[in-house]
Amino acid sequence: MAKSSKNFQKFYHIYFLFNKTYVWRRPFGEDRMLGTFSKLKKPILETLIAILIGFIGGAVLMIIFRYDPITAYVALFQGTLLSVDGIFESLANAVPLMLTGLTFAIGVRSGYFNVGAEGQAYIGAMGAVVLAGSISLPPGIHVLATTLFAMIVGALWSLPVSALKAWRGVHEVVSTIMLNWIALYLVRYLIEYYYYEPGRAERALPALPTARYDVIGASLTTFIFVAIGFIVLTYFILWRTTLGYELRLTGSNPEAARYVGVNYVKIVFLNFFIGGLAAGLAGASQVIGRPPAWTIYKTLGNVINLGFNGIGVALIGRNHPFGIIFSSIFLGILLYGSRFMQYLGVDPDLTVAINGIIVLSLSLPELYSIIRKHIVGGR
């Protein structure tokens, strides 16, 4: 009992210091009266301000390098939002990012800094290549089997991280980054020597037609529904099950979680495993859910950075599954739209910098709150 009250005091104290009103209301349940929208209003307002700051920052950068920011931004949104293809392409870009974003977000929800989505996506993509490209199965079953297989191998790639974390206390940032590199070279090796397309040495075996998702338009396929479905499912697990409650409790107050008997080892394994499933699915999306290549290149150019961009997506989306859907679409628009700025003559490297400023300014509020929690929370 003494421990519990100590924890409560600590918990209370932290929030009291930084956000008086939040803690003030919470113990008495007053915020319920205000409805859902009021819970959302602060993040929405912050996001809008951050968008504004980001775009102004990008504009300043363009002015410094003597480009016309208004024309460039108009071109960006005209190309992406005012054409059907533009919308489809932006959504196609968003599909893998919402999944890798989810990986990071679940991690943060349990208090882990899981940057392993990158490597798990490589492995997932490779798994998809193996099953979709080199094995014949009846239609329907082939798609399903490939999707599941990619998810599972992605998740298996997370096991060393969990094991090292749970039993040896190795920090997940270290182990995931190391495994990302191992995954990169492993996949390159497998493509180079075993799974290259004959006569097309630059890439792996393409998915057989039976393993492909249907194309909706441009590069968008029905894979997007699988991605969104997975995210909704994750939301239910996190917010509507005991398991999800334990996961989140571990993140918000690990000591309290331990006190009420949450199995730490289980949480670690489960968290990274779900993250791995999502990242593996993200990798698969580039193989069985994206024309025209339907495979990965040996450079891994079409899976590289998915995991790291996912971190930005998660931060912009406030590490909430539904927020992530919107933020991934936003980043998808930026990624697709930067070519329209490039077309006007804006240097391609500068367009990357502009996107970077926007993403960074959007990530700051959530990043700030994570850092605050980690430093002040003393985890």
Added chain:
Amino acid sequence: MREINAITKVGVIVITIILIIAVVGGVLYWYTSIGPAAPRKVKIAVVSDIGGRGDLSFNDMAFKGGDEAERDFGIEMVELVSKVEADYVPNLEIGAKDPDVKLIVGVGFLLSDALVQVALKYPDKNFAGIDTYSQEIVKEKYPDKYPLPNLMDIKFEEHKGSALVGAVGCLLAAYYNEKGGSYPYIGGVFGIEIPVLWKFEIGYKWGCDWALKWYEKKFGRKAPIIGEDSRYGSGPNWKDGMYCPPETPGQCWYKGRVLWTYTGTFSDITKGYEAAKPMYAKGAIAVYNIAGPLGLGINQAVREIAEARGLKMGPPFWIGVDANQDWINPGFVIVSMMKRVDKGVYYATKLVLEGKFRDVVKQYNGVLTLGIGTTVMGTPMEGISASTLKDLDEFIQMGIEAEKLVGKKVLPMSPEEIKSKVKEMRESVASWIWDALAELEDKIRKGEVEVPLAFTKDAIDYWRNILG
């Protein structure tokens, strides 16, 4: 009280959102409603592959061709650099959507599928691919649409260019053997074994054979060591170091003069080094790079030998590919087989402006092959040559621009030093080597000799039996 406050805040947010949407919408509307004012320049869009700018090879050369077209035809080139493979389709499409763009060029075989997809969608626009095989994809996937009238694959006669440098290599061996050296071989480091590389392989071997026969005729004797030695083979079909197979009655060949290795990679530079090193150890005088960046591995092997022996100039040499690579290690790159990607972009633009693009596509089933002595509808369009001192300037310029782009040192020494060193190297070997090169080029151009083109398994087996 708190609830009223909350409602006000909600209102503020809603109004802010509406305002932002209104402003963005207004600006968009204002910009879109300004129609095109004056007639604008014709544009071409050049889409790079992921190598991007500053690769000193394919992409830089394509943009160089676009620059030249800008200069000569008064058009405007839009550059689109692809960062990842997923950029190919959208980048081609953005060009296709611009009404001023008449030609969209995709650089590199990686863009083949993307070109097909976009060309099908925009039948009014013209598409050209450098080194692509898009029409083969069309033939396979959409046989009723083959050949697609708005799509041109631009290919190159690499076998002819390889014959030129093969000839230089074997004459170089003959020359240094005359002076007391012992160079029984030339070498070739290849990438992954794909049919395109067979063209290089057989062309190279054939060029060596042609050169040794040329030597025999000119000097009335066999080339020392490389022409006469019996190490290359013996048996019923062998005569004076030559192979006289029953398949070619009355004709004998200089078989086995080329050491060759397929490394199985186009990216692992160390494999280039590993393959080249034993070749030099066996006495190859020059090694031909047919594996892109693996040339740097070959260069590494040459550099080690040069350091160990304190050489300022070859032998040993290596032979460059695609671009003029003579400047990479001046004094050690004897010659380069140049594949003029820039000319491909330039000629495609020319054909579009003259309104002949689709006729050419129709006439040649969608494949324009640039080589030595190519003429297309009466206009000479060459795309293959052996490097010369004269075109070294252009490529040094490309190196200077790449230095600006990547912010790193690219050139090994100052442009003047490079030029004088390459000149010195070329003058250090017998002038008849260069005469022979010119003669072979001339003969190919006039159709007096035909370099074998091996593109099928049967053809490669046949020629390997004859030439080793």
